[in-house]
Each structure stands twice: as C-alpha cells, then as structure tokens.
Amino acid sequence: VTLGGGDRVDPDTILATREYAHPLYTPASVAAQARLPEIDTPRVVFAGAYHGWGFHEDGARSGLAAAERLGFRWEEATTPPPTPALYDTTVTHTRRTPFRRTFTHRTHTWLVDLDALPDHGVLGRFEARDHLGDPGRSIKDNVVAFLRARGVDLTDGRVLMAAHARALGYCFNPISVHWCLDRRDQLAAVVVEVHNTYGDRHAYLVHPDAQGRATTDKRMYVSPFHGTDGHYRLAVPLPGEELRVAVTLRSDRDDTGREAVFSASLTGRAGGVPSRGRLLRAAPAALTGSLLIRAHGVRLWARRLPIRPRPDHSRQEGV
Known part of the structure; x- marks a missing residue:
C-alpha cells in the first residue's frame, strides 16, 4: 500500500486504487490501529503509513516488516563510494x-x-x-x-x-x-x-x-x-x-x-x-x-x- 509514487509502480502489479480520507489520530483510531495485525493472514500482510504516525518512512518500515514476515529478505546492495x-x-x-x-x-x-x-x-x-x-x-x-x-x-x-x-x-x-x-x-x-x-x-x-x-x-x-x-x-x-x-x-x-x-x-x-x-x-x-x-x-x-x-x-x- 503506497501513497503517491504511482509512476514508480509497475502497472501490472497494481491490484486496486482508491481515494480515501486519512483518519485522524483520535482515541478510537489509535485503538483500531493497535488491532491492525488481526487482519493479517499467513499469505497476506498489510502495510502502510497507518502502521505508524502517517509518514512515508512509517510506510517503508512496515512494508519491509511485512515482506520479511512473508519470508522475503531484502539484502540491500552495498556500493562503496570512491575515496578519498x-x-x-x-x-x-x-x-x-x-x-x-x-x-x-x-x-x-x-x-x-x-x-x-x-x-x-x-x-x-x-x-x-x-x-x-x-x-x-x-x-x-x-x-x-x-x-x-x-x-x-x-x-x-x-x-x-x-x-x-x-x-x-x-x-x-x-x-x-x-x-x-x-x-x-x-x-x-x-x-x-x-x-x-x-x-x-x-x-x-x-x-x-x-x-x-x-x-x-x-x-x-x-x-x-x-x-x-x-x-x-x-x-x-x-x-x-x-x-x-x-x-x-x-x-x-x-x-x-x-x-x-x-x-x-x-x-x-x-x-x-x-x-x-x-x-x-x-x-x-x-x-x-x-x-x-x-x-x-x-x-x-x-x-x-x-x-x-x-x-x-x-x-x-x-x-
């Protein structure tokens, strides 16, 4: 799940798109946020900025965690810079x-x-x-x-x-x-x-x-x-x-x-x-x-x- 960046996503991989109103951080929404893991299954794991404080970084972190929960590992390539x-x-x-x-x-x-x-x-x-x-x-x-x-x-x-x-x-x-x-x-x-x-x-x-x-x-x-x-x-x-x-x-x-x-x-x-x-x-x-x-x-x-x-x-x- 991503907000924006649609031009960087392969169209063949998109399941659905929609517009929605971002929930406010109220006691009710925070309580619902705590229950998000309940909707996950062994084959489907949800991720997004709403798993944190609504920032893009929260979405990235939860996406990585979701991929790892499904058994995928992201080994980021290391490219050392030229020195000195x-x-x-x-x-x-x-x-x-x-x-x-x-x-x-x-x-x-x-x-x-x-x-x-x-x-x-x-x-x-x-x-x-x-x-x-x-x-x-x-x-x-x-x-x-x-x-x-x-x-x-x-x-x-x-x-x-x-x-x-x-x-x-x-x-x-x-x-x-x-x-x-x-x-x-x-x-x-x-x-x-x-x-x-x-x-x-x-x-x-x-x-x-x-x-x-x-x-x-x-x-x-x-x-x-x-x-x-x-x-x-x-x-x-x-x-x-x-x-x-x-x-x-x-x-x-x-x-x-x-x-x-x-x-x-x-x-x-x-x-x-x-x-x-x-x-x-x-x-x-x-x-x-x-x-x-x-x-x-x-x-x-x-x-x-x-x-x-x-x-x-x-x-x-x-x-």
Whole structure:
C-alpha cells in the first residue's frame, strides 16, 4: 500500500486504487490501529503509513516488516563510494532538556580507505596515534584487531573511515566512523569511535540494519552536562554522494527509554577531488571544531546547566 509514487509502480502489479480520507489520530483510531495485525493472514500482510504516525518512512518500515514476515529478505546492495573524498559538512548539536538549544557549524570531513590513506603533509594526513589501538601500527591493523577480538573476521576486507585529518599539527575527532566491508564489499560491522575533550576514547562496535540504524549503551563520559547513563541511537548508513551520521542520546531514567536528551548529526555532500584551495579551507576543521565545542560548553555553563561529575574512565582493551 503506497501513497503517491504511482509512476514508480509497475502497472501490472497494481491490484486496486482508491481515494480515501486519512483518519485522524483520535482515541478510537489509535485503538483500531493497535488491532491492525488481526487482519493479517499467513499469505497476506498489510502495510502502510497507518502502521505508524502517517509518514512515508512509517510506510517503508512496515512494508519491509511485512515482506520479511512473508519470508522475503531484502539484502540491500552495498556500493562503496570512491575515496578519498572530502565532504563539505554541517555539524548540528541539539540539547532537548532542561531547555532546548541548537548549535550548528560548518566544517569539512574526510572519507578515506584505510588501505590507501592520502597524505597532504601539514594540510592533512592520517596517523594511528589519533585513533584507536597501538600508535605503532597502522589504523587499519588496529581496527581489524579490534574487530577480531570481538568475533568479527575482516580477512581480505577493507575499512572506510570518516574523520578529520591531522592538519596544522592538530587533530581532534569527537566522532570517527569506520565502515568495515568484507571481501565481497558487504558491510560486516561499523565501529563508532568517540573522543572527549579530556583525552578519553571509546569505540562502539555495532551491526546496523539495512537503513544504517543501531543502538548501543553509552559507556564513556563525553560532556560535563551528561553522565554515562543512557543509550545511543545511531544512524550510520554507508556514505555515497552524501555523508550522514546521526547520534541521539536517550535517557534510561524512565521505563521506556524514550526521552531524547541530546542529538548530534553530521551531514554533507562530497566535493570532488580535493584541490589545494579546499585543502587550505579544510585544514583548520579539527581545531575550529574543538574550540567551538568548548565555547558552546561555556555558554551552557553560563546558563547554569548542572555539571555532572566525571567518573574515572576504564581503558577499553584494544582502544
């Protein structure tokens, strides 16, 4: 069942079309919505936006769930993008409690293949000391070792990393994302590496669904305004022409875990082969981002946002 998009549907597959008035979300319609599974049979499963909140995304999710219930699996093809690529990106931080505040700045983010790292000298290079693992080994070897220790074999595979480069003698990555592809170029896992401004580091191993979504418990103190409680909801689809990474911190203070406390996103488009001019503009990205994060923290402190004590961080094995 679909709303719109009729030009993208094979006419020979259409069973029926009709116009109807979209139901309002009233107690009666919500109660009826909860009974929708009752009309399904072993051979017919219904799907549509009315299985959620009426958005196209709800229709897509329920359609996928219906297909899987009928025994069909959708293995989305993975098409890794060309690398290296330098994306013009926008970082957005949104605090939702106890007051709402949004912080946005533009930056540049690299996507690189760890088997073929670019080296632009002082304007941008990638060093193992800035990432997880042993600084005496390569970034790729460290990621592979991290995966192996957790039961993921990446033999003959490759890793694509989205991160700031070390430039002008400085590197800071609040988040680096490693997409780990097997020998068939299919996604085997994603490693999300998080750094805080205190010099701590933690890596999260996740196995996203077909839409790039995953959930993991928070393990490291990142902001002085948050503790280590809660869990992250991640969106880390494999980049292409666009790069999209999103992180939402949800509180565990209630039984549902639905309270979104904070969210951050990194979005942008690839800008083609990096020219010297773009390299010059991108070089201060890590330093600028670090300064802006601290300045934003000072503003929140000035608004008397409570400080959460920083616990000792236990070093993570292999990180």
